[in-house]
Amino acid sequence: MEFNPNDKLDYSYPEGFKKAASSLVFLPEEQREAMLGLFLTLLTQL
Amino acid sequence: MNLAERKQLFRDTLAFNNKGCVPSLSNVWSYKIYDTGYTLKEALFDYDIMEKVVRKFHERYHFDTYFDLGTRNPMKISQAFGSFHHRIDEEADAIIIDDYSYMQADEYAEYTKDPQAFNWTKGLPRMNPDLTYGQLQATIGAMLEFFAFNGKMQTIMVQEYNTPVLYNAVQQVPLESIIMGIRGIRDLSLDMRRRKADVKALSDKMFENLLAGAKAIAAGPSEDRYVFDAESVILASTIMSRSQFDEFYAPYLKQLMDTVIDSGKLYYIFCENSLQNFWEFFQDFRKGSVLINLELDDIRDIRKKLPNVALGGGMPSMLLGNGTAEECVDYAKKLIDDMGDGFVFSTDKMLSYKNDARPETLKAVMDLVRKD
Numbered sequence: 001m002e003f004n005p006n007d008k009l010d011y012s013y014p015e016g017f018k019k020a021a022s023s024l025v026f027l028p029e030e031q032r033e034a035m036l037g038l039f040l041t042l043l044t045q046l
Numbered sequence: 047m048n049l050a051e052r053k054q055l056f057r058d059t060l061a062f063n064n065k066g067c068v069p070s071l072s073n074v075w076s077y078k079i080y081d082t083g084y085t086l087k088e089a090l091f092d093y094d095i096m097e098k099v100v101r102k103f104h105e106r107y108h109f110d111t112y113f114d115l116g117t118r119n120p121m122k123i124s125q126a127f128g129s130f131h132h133r134i135d136e137e138a139d140a141i142i143i144d145d146y147s148y149m150q151a152d153e154y155a156e157y158t159k160d161p162q163a164f165n166w167t168k169g170l171p172r173m174n175p176d177l178t179y180g181q182l183q184a185t186i187g188a189m190l191e192f193f194a195f196n197g198k199m200q201t202i203m204v205q206e207y208n209t210p211v212l213y214n215a216v217q218q219v220p221l222e223s224i225i226m227g228i229r230g231i232r233d234l235s236l237d238m239r240r241r242k243a244d245v246k247a248l249s250d251k252m253f254e255n256l257l258a259g260a261k262a263i264a265a266g267p268s269e270d271r272y273v274f275d276a277e278s279v280i281l282a283s284t285i286m287s288r289s290q291f292d293e294f295y296a297p298y299l300k301q302l303m304d305t306v307i308d309s310g311k312l313y314y315i316f317c318e319n320s321l322q323n324f325w326e327f328f329q330d331f332r333k334g335s336v337l338i339n340l341e342l343d344d345i346r347d348i349r350k351k352l353p354n355v356a357l358g359g360g361m362p363s364m365l366l367g368n369g370t371a372e373e374c375v376d377y378a379k380k381l382i383d384d385m386g387d388g389f390v391f392s393t394d395k396m397l398s399y400k401n402d403a404r405p406e407t408l409k410a411v412m413d414l415v416r417k418d
Contacts, residue, residue: 005180011171013163023179040165044227
């Protein structure tokens with residue numbers, strides 16, 4: 001799946017979440033959803 | 047003193063068996079940036095500079111362990127994310143964080159049912175509705191860079207300076223996360239009165255993972271590089287009455303601490319502001335297992351109330367910032383004498399501002415407790 005970096009995220013769940021996770025191509029595939037989930041748990045720090 | 051000896055000194059201190067040898071704990075945050083000649087913006091956005099800050103600060107003062115290794119304010123992540131809630135005010139020498147909430151009062155049940163789904167569909171878009179795939183990639187990349195920097199700084203302290211890292215795992219009571227952004231200070235204050243069941247249900251949900259983490263710490267080995275196996279910062283108590291602390295906070299903290307301590311591990315508590323309102327909570331913990339770092343409390347008074355836990359803190363920032371080196375040394379000597387064993391030398395607040403200390407006063411008191 002290709003992503004335009006300027007496109008806004010799809011905030012549907014779980015479809016949009018999974019699509020966003022798959023855009024994290026610099027991570028091993030099996031780690032992408034877990035890392036996006038970790039990011040969401042750290043939202044309060046942002 | 048090598049790494050193992052330094053760790054043993056802390057273990058002996060928790061057991062009140064340190065025989066007059068006082069360990070030191072750096073509760074120094076943004077002050078070290080000024081102390082080493084940099085500005086907030088220079089250090090917080092450049093990890094090479096932050097590494098120089100931490101190295102120079104340690105080589106100057108030689109604390110036995112550090113609460114912060116330059117990783118308190120992950121501004122590069124916030125910057126990549128496009129956050130509006132963190133900003134640097136150079137004129138005031140301060141990092142400003144807004145009190146905000148991304149969950150509304152009537153959404154507790156939805157959040158509790160599935161926190162990840164809520165954060166994706168509502169939390170994240172409320173914080174940045176226009177976030178793009180490119181920004182998300184940059185933010186996650188900045189997060190990974192931050193984790194790597196944190197690990198690098200820990201390794202530098204352990205391998206190059208024989209200085210153990212203060213703690214391994216962070217164990218925050220659910221209310222600490224709820225007050226930080228999910229509901230914010232003002233809204234959570236109201237919720238604890240008007241929506242007790244909602245707050246408790248969400249706390250219970252969040253606690254499932256926390257308790258699993260505490261059990262994993264209990265089951266695993268104590269790693270050589272850390273002084274303490276677990277740490278909790280107590281901050282939300284500042285907006286709570288004693289009865290609210292007993293209802294919303296104490297049951298969770300007690301379970302986390304018991305789980306870790308019962309396995310023979312060590313627990314570090316940083317009590318922001320004051321524990322005068324709930325000091326009895328700590329009176330039954332086994333001697334040798336807990337250090338409480340105090341801020342605004344009278345440390346001698348707490349020593350009388352809590353003879354079972356080691357205490358850290360006591361050196362007034364006000365004196366370090368405004369007194370002479372001689373006055374500071376006199377105060378530090380008396381503090382160390384008065385506290386005796388079971389005491390960790392530290393400051394009475396987080397040193398965050400330019401005037402919280404001066405190099406000559408901090409150097410003078412640290413030379414008293416320095417161990418080569």
